Amino acid sequence: MRKLLAIFAVAVIVMSLGAVALAQDDVVEIEYWQYNFGARIEAMDMLIEQFEAENPGIKIVHNSDIPWADFTTEIAASAPAGVGPDVVTLFYGWIPAYVDAGYLVPLPEEPFSEEYILENFVPMVANAKFEGSYWAIPTAVRSLALFWNKDIFAEAGLDPESPPQTLEEFQEIALATTQYGDGGQDVLNITQQGFTPTMQGQIHHWFREVLIRQFGGQSYSDDGRTVMYNSEAGCEAFRWVTEFELEHVTGSFDLMDGATNAFVNGDVALHVDGSFRVGTIRGNNPDLNYGVAELPVGPSGENHTFGSYWTHGLTRRAASDPARIEAAIKFLEFITTPEAGALWVSIVGELPAQLESASDEMLLADPILGPFSAGLEYASATFFVDERAQRQVLLDAYDFVRLGGMDVCDALDEAAALEQELLDDFWSERE
Amino acid sequence: MSKPKRNGFFRWTVARRKVLWAYIFLAIPIVFFAYIRIYPAFFAFQMSLYDYNPLAAEQPYVGMENYEDLWKELNKRRSVTKASFQNTVNYVLLGVPVQLCLALAVALMLNEIRFLSTPYRILFFLPYVTSTIAIAWVFRMLYQPQFGFFNVMLQLLSLPQQPFLNSPQQALPSILALVVWQGMGFSVIIFLAGLKQIPRTYYEAAEVDGASRWHTFRYITLPLLNPSIVFLLVLQTISFLRMFAPVVAMTVQGQGGPLDATTTVVLRVYREAFQSFNMGYASAMTVVLFVVILIVTIIQLRFTTRSIN
Numbered sequence: 001m002r003k004l005l006a007i008f009a010v011a012v013i014v015m016s017l018g019a020v021a022l023a024q025d026d027v028v029e030i031e032y033w034q035y036n037f038g039a040r041i042e043a044m045d046m047l048i049e050q051f052e053a054e055n056p057g058i059k060i061v062h063n064s065d066i067p068w069a070d071f072t073t074e075i076a077a078s079a080p081a082g083v084g085p086d087v088v089t090l091f092y093g094w095i096p097a098y099v100d101a102g103y104l105v106p107l108p109e110e111p112f113s114e115e116y117i118l119e120n121f122v123p124m125v126a127n128a129k130f131e132g133s134y135w136a137i138p139t140a141v142r143s144l145a146l147f148w149n150k151d152i153f154a155e156a157g158l159d160p161e162s163p164p165q166t167l168e169e170f171q172e173i174a175l176a177t178t179q180y181g182d183g184g185q186d187v188l189n190i191t192q193q194g195f196t197p198t199m200q201g202q203i204h205h206w207f208r209e210v211l212i213r214q215f216g217g218q219s220y221s222d223d224g225r226t227v228m229y230n231s232e233a234g235c236e237a238f239r240w241v242t243e244f245e246l247e248h249v250t251g252s253f254d255l256m257d258g259a260t261n262a263f264v265n266g267d268v269a270l271h272v273d274g275s276f277r278v279g280t281i282r283g284n285n286p287d288l289n290y291g292v293a294e295l296p297v298g299p300s301g302e303n304h305t306f307g308s309y310w311t312h313g314l315t316r317r318a319a320s321d322p323a324r325i326e327a328a329i330k331f332l333e334f335i336t337t338p339e340a341g342a343l344w345v346s347i348v349g350e351l352p353a354q355l356e357s358a359s360d361e362m363l364l365a366d367p368i369l370g371p372f373s374a375g376l377e378y379a380s381a382t383f384f385v386d387e388r389a390q391r392q393v394l395l396d397a398y399d400f401v402r403l404g405g406m407d408v409c410d411a412l413d414e415a416a417a418l419e420q421e422l423l424d425d426f427w428s429e430r431e
Numbered sequence: 432m433s434k435p436k437r438n439g440f441f442r443w444t445v446a447r448r449k450v451l452w453a454y455i456f457l458a459i460p461i462v463f464f465a466y467i468r469i470y471p472a473f474f475a476f477q478m479s480l481y482d483y484n485p486l487a488a489e490q491p492y493v494g495m496e497n498y499e500d501l502w503k504e505l506n507k508r509r510s511v512t513k514a515s516f517q518n519t520v521n522y523v524l525l526g527v528p529v530q531l532c533l534a535l536a537v538a539l540m541l542n543e544i545r546f547l548s549t550p551y552r553i554l555f556f557l558p559y560v561t562s563t564i565a566i567a568w569v570f571r572m573l574y575q576p577q578f579g580f581f582n583v584m585l586q587l588l589s590l591p592q593q594p595f596l597n598s599p600q601q602a603l604p605s606i607l608a609l610v611v612w613q614g615m616g617f618s619v620i621i622f623l624a625g626l627k628q629i630p631r632t633y634y635e636a637a638e639v640d641g642a643s644r645w646h647t648f649r650y651i652t653l654p655l656l657n658p659s660i661v662f663l664l665v666l667q668t669i670s671f672l673r674m675f676a677p678v679v680a681m682t683v684q685g686q687g688g689p690l691d692a693t694t695t696v697v698l699r700v701y702r703e704a705f706q707s708f709n710m711g712y713a714s715a716m717t718v719v720l721f722v723v724i725l726i727v728t729i730i731q732l733r734f735t736t737r738s739i740n
Contacts, residue, residue, distance in 0.1 A: 069685060073705035076485040101486035101708065188577055188592050200684060253683075254576050254597045316488065388706060392686070399690050403599055414509075 028327040029059045030318065033085035034310070035071040036064055039279040043347040044335075051334045058327045079103065086318035086328040090136065092128065092311050093387030096426065099135050104313040105325075106133035111333050120338075120354050124307045124381040136313035137336050140350035142274040143305045143375035144202055144210070146170075146296060150289045152177050152192065152269040163293040167214065167240065170195070170270065170296045174250040177269035187245065187252045195270040196251030196259035197241045197398070202306070204394040206272050206295070209306040209380050211237040214298025224383040225427055230416035235409040242401045242408060264288065274308070275372040278349035294371045307379030309353065312336070345369065351376060385426035393419045472721075479714035486708055497715035512716070514691040515699040521603060522610075522695065523671040530611045531663055534618030539652075541619065542626045552623070559616035567680035570609045571596065574681075596681060599692040606677050606693055614670065618663050625659030626652070661735045665728055672724055673697050696720050 032048070034040060041064045048060045063085065066074045072094070078084030090098060098104045117134060118126045122141055128134065150160035156177045164170040174194030183189040197203045208219045208229065217233025220226060228234070244250045256262045263271040264285050271277075272295065281288050295305050312335065318328040334340065341352025345363065351373055357363070363373050384390055397415035400406040443451070479497050481490045504512040541551055558566065573580040574595040582592045595605045629652065637647045675697040679685040687694025696716060704713035 072708075076705045076708055076710075079486045097708065098486060101484045102488050103486040188582075254594070256577070386707065395688075396690060399599075399688065403597075403689055 026057050027059050028057060028323050029061060030086040030324055030327050030331065031061045031063060031084070032087045032089075032331070033063045033066070033075070034089035035066055035068045037068070037276075037348075038283060039276075039348040040064070040310075043344050046343060046347070047335050047340055051331060054334075055327075055330060058330065060331060075103075082317075084315065084317055086315055086324055087312055087332055088315055089310050089312050091387060092136070092138070092309050092381065093384030093390075095128075095135055095311070095313070096130060096385050098313065099130060100429075103316055104135050105316060105319040106135055107137060107314065107332075108329060111329075112137060120356065122307075122353055122355055122376050122379075124376075124379055125309065125311075125353055127381075128311075136311035137332065138309040138311040138353040139335050139340050140344045140348065141307055141309040141353045141376065141379075142276055142350050143307045143372045143379045144206060144272055144274055144295060145305070145371045145375060146293045147263060147271040147273055147277065148291050148293070149263070149266060149269050149271075150291055151266065156269070160289075161291070163291060164270070164296050166296050167211075167298045171240075171244075171248070174244060174270055175248055178248075178250040185249050187249055187255070190249070190251060190255060193251030193255065193259060193262060193268040194248075195244055196253055196255070196262070196268060197244050198253055198259045199395045199398045200253065200258070201260050202273050203241065204391055204398075205306040205308070205382070207237060207241055207394065208382055210295060210304040211240065211298065213304045214300050214302060215240070216300055219382070225423055227416040227420045227423065230409070230412040234412055238397070238401075238412055239408045242398065245402060275349050275351055275369065278368055279347070282349070292368050292371045294374055303375075303378050305375040305379045307376065307381045309350075309381075386422050389422055390419055393422075475714045475717045475721075478711055479718050481711045483711035483714065484708045485704075485710055490711075493711065497712045498719075500712060501715050501719065511691050511694060512699055515687070515694045515696045518603060518687075518692070518694055519672060519674065519696045522607060522674050523668055525604070526607050526611055526671045527664065527667050529607075530615055530618060530667060531660070533611065534615045534663075535622055535656075537615065538619045538622030538626060539648075541623060552620075555619050556616035558613045561613070563613065563676045564680050566609065566613055567677045570605075571681050574605055597689060599690045602682070602689060602693045606681055609681070610671075610674070610677055614667065618667065621659050621663055622656065625656045629655045657735070661732065664735060665731050668727055668731065669724055672720065672727070675701070 032044070034044065041062075044062060044064070048062055052058065052060060075084060075088070095104070112134060114129075114134070117137070121137070125138060125141065128136070146163055148163045153160040153173075156173075158173060158176065164173050176194070177192065178190060178194035179192040180186070180189045181191050212219050212229055212234050215233040215237040217229065217231045217237070219229040219234070221228055229238075245252050251259060251268065253259055256265075256267060259268055259271065260273065260277070262268045263273075264277075264281055266285065266288055278292075281290065294303060297303055312332055314325065314328050314332065318325045336353065338352060338354040338357040341354050341357045342360075344350055345352055345357070349369065351363070351369065352360075359373070364370050366373075382390075393415045397411040400411040400414070401408055478490075480492060480494060482493045482496070483490045501512065504510045505516065507513060537555060541548060541555070544551065574582075576582060576592060576594055576597060579595075581595065585592055594601060596602050633651050633655070634647060637651055642650070674695045678687050678693050678695055678698055682688050682693055685698075687698050697720070700713045700716050700720075703709045703716070
C-alpha cells in the first residue's frame with residue numbers, strides 16, 4: 001500500500017513539473033473552429049502550417065470535425081463550459097445573433113481599420129458594419145451563378161456552349177431537357193431533371209436578391225427593417241419559381257438524393273448554386289462536363305446575384321487574455337490576406353475577399369470561376385437578423401404552395417408576416 | 432446469531448455491514464445520476480425563468496416571460512410550437528395503442544409456439560437493439576418516392592405511388608410506423624414474461640369449464656396481464672412523448688417537416704435551445720412537457736392499476 005502511494009505521489013509531482021515546463025514555454029495555443037467541409041479544411045490546414053512556420057510562438061488548434069448542421073449547437077455547448085474557439089468562422093448571416101449575445105468582440109482598429117477594409121475588400125464585406133463596428137472579416141466570398149450540364153444540352157439538341165441568357169430561355173431549356181419514363185409527364189416519372197428549385201439550397205437567396213429585383217420589386221426596405229417581397233413583383237417571381245415543379249414538371253427536390261447531388265451526378269441540366277459547388281464537383285465527380293455562366297437576366301434586363309460568405313470573428317474568450325487575443329489577431333490578419341484568398345480560391349473555389357486578388361485577370365478569364373468573379377461587382381448580401389429562421393420562412397412558403405396547394409401570393413403574405421415579426425423582435429431590442 | 436462486539440462500527444453484524452457496503456457502492460451511481468440527470472432537470476426549472484442565451488456572458492432574469500411567450504405561441508393560428516405539441520399528442524394517441532395491441536398479439540402467438548420459438552423471439556427483439564438512426568435512414572430509403580422499396584412494391588401491384596415522408600399528411604404515420612415496429616420487441620418481451628407468470632392451472636380450470644378462447648383471454652389472460660399492461664402503457668407513453676431521434680433522422684435537414692407535420696416538442700426544444708440560443712424559452716417548454724408527463728403518468732397509474740381477484 002505504501003509503495004503504491006509513493007508511486008502515486010511521484011507521478012503527481014512529475015506531471016505537475018511537466019505542466020510547469022509547458023507553461024513556461026512561450027508558445028501560445030489558440031483554437032480555430034470551422035464547420036466540416038473537406039476543401040475548407042484542406043485549405044485552412046495549409047494556411048495554418050504557413051502561419052505557424054512564420055510565428056513559432058503561436059500554435060493553432062484546428063477544430064473542423066463539426067458538421068454544418070451541428071455547428072451552432074457545438075458552439076452553444078462550448079460557451080457556458082468556458083471552452084471553444086478564439087477565432088471562429090461563422091456564416092455572415094449569423095453575426096448579429098453572436099454580436100447580440102456578446103460572443104464576438106469588435107475587430108481591433110489595428111490592423112482592421114475602416115479605411116483598410118473599405119479600400120481592400122469587396123463591397124459586400126465593406127458594407128457589413130454593424131452597430132458601428134466590424135465584427136468579422138472573411139478570407140473568401142461566394143456569389144451565385146448558373147451551372148449547366150453540357151452533355152445533357154448536346155443530347156437535347158441544344159448548343160452545349162450557349163447557356164440561357166434570360167429567364168425565358170432558362171425556362172425553355174429546363175422544359176426541353178426534362179425526360180420522363182413511360183408513365184407520362186408526372187413528377188415521379190422524371191428520369192432526367194431540367195431544373196429543380198432547391199429551396200433548401202440557394203434558391204431562396206436567388207428569389208430574395210435576384211429574381212424579385214428582375215421582376216421589378218425588392219425583398220426588403222432600404223434600411224432592411226421591412227419585408228417587402230409580398231408584392232406584385234414578388235408574387236410573379238415566386239410563381240415563376242414554383243411553376244417548375246408544379247406546372248412544367250421539370251424536377252422536384254423529393255426525387256433522387258436532392259437536386260444538388262443529382263446535378264453533381266449528371267442527372268440535372270440546369271442548376272443555380274454558389275462557387276463552393278465547384279469544389280464539390282471536383283471532389284465527387286471530376287468528369288462532369290459542365291459550364292458556369294452568370295445568372296440569366298429577367299424582364300428588367302439587369303444583372304443581379306446574391307453574395308454571401310463565411311467570415312472569421314474574434315471571440316470573448318480570446319479577448320479575456322492579452323496573449324491569446326494578440327495571437328488571434330495575428331492569425332486573423334494572416335488568413336485574410338490576398339495571398340490567403342488566392343490559395344483559398346485554388347482549393348475551395350470560393351473567391352478571394354480582397355479586391356486585389358478577386359479582380360485578378362486570370363480569375364476573371366477562368367471559364368468556371370470567371371462568372372462568379374464577375375458577379376461580385378453586382379452581388380448583394382441580404383442583411384439577416386436570424387438567417388436560419390428567415391430561411392425556414394421561405395422554405396415553408398414554397399412547401400405551402402407545393403404540398404398544401406396554397407395560392408402563391410397568400411403563401412408570401414404569410415411568410416412576410418412571420419419574417420416581419422423576426423425583424424421587429426430584433427430591432428425593437430435595439431431602440 | 433453471534434453476539435456483536437461492542438466497539439463502534441464493528442459491533443454491527445456481518446449482515447448489516449454487507450448492507451452498508453452495498454449502499455456505499457450504490458451511492459456511486461446515485462451521485463452520478465444526481466449530477467447528470469437530476470441536477471440538470473432542476474437547472475432547467477431555473478433556466479426557464481431567465482432569458483438564457485448560452486453564448487452570452489450574462490443571463491437576465493425575466494420571471495414568467497418565457498411561459499407567457501409559450502402561451503402566446505400556442506394560441507396562434509399557426510406556429511411551430513403549436514404544431515410540435517399537436518404532433519406529439521398524435522404520436523402518443525396513435526402510437527401507444529397500436530404498439531401495445533400489436534405487441535400483445537405477437538406475444539400471444541409466440542407464447543403458443545414451441546418449434547423455432549427462440550429464433551422468432553430474436554427476430555422480434557432485434558430491431559429494438561438496433562441503432563435508431565441506422566434504422567431511420569434505412570426506412571428513409573425504403574420510403575423514397577421513386578425507387579424506394581415500398582413504392583416499387585406498390586407499382587408492382589399496380590397501385591399509385593405514395594409520397595410518404597414528403598407529404599404533410601403521410602409523414603407522421605410513416606415515421607410512427609417505424610417507431611412502433613422498432614419498439615415493439617421490448618413490449619413483446621414484457622408481455623411474454625407476463626404471460627409466463629399466469630399459472631397454467633387457471634387455463635386448465637377454464638378448459639374444464641368449457642370456456643371459449645375469447646372468454647379465456649378476456650377473463651383470465653387480460654386481467655392477469657394487467658401489471659404488464661400498466662407498466663408498458665406508462666413507459667411507452669413517456670417514450671412517445673419524448674420522440675426525437677427518428678424525426679431528426681427522417682426529415683429533410685432534421686427540420687421535422689414537411690411543413691412542421693412531424694416535428695415534436697423535444698425537437699422544438701432542441702432547436703430553440705441550440706440553434707436559436709433561446710435556452711430560457713426551451714427550458715420553459717421542457718418544464719411544461721415534464722408536467723404533462725407527470726400528470727399523464729399519475730392518471731394512468733390511478734385508473735389502470737387494479738388488484739385482481
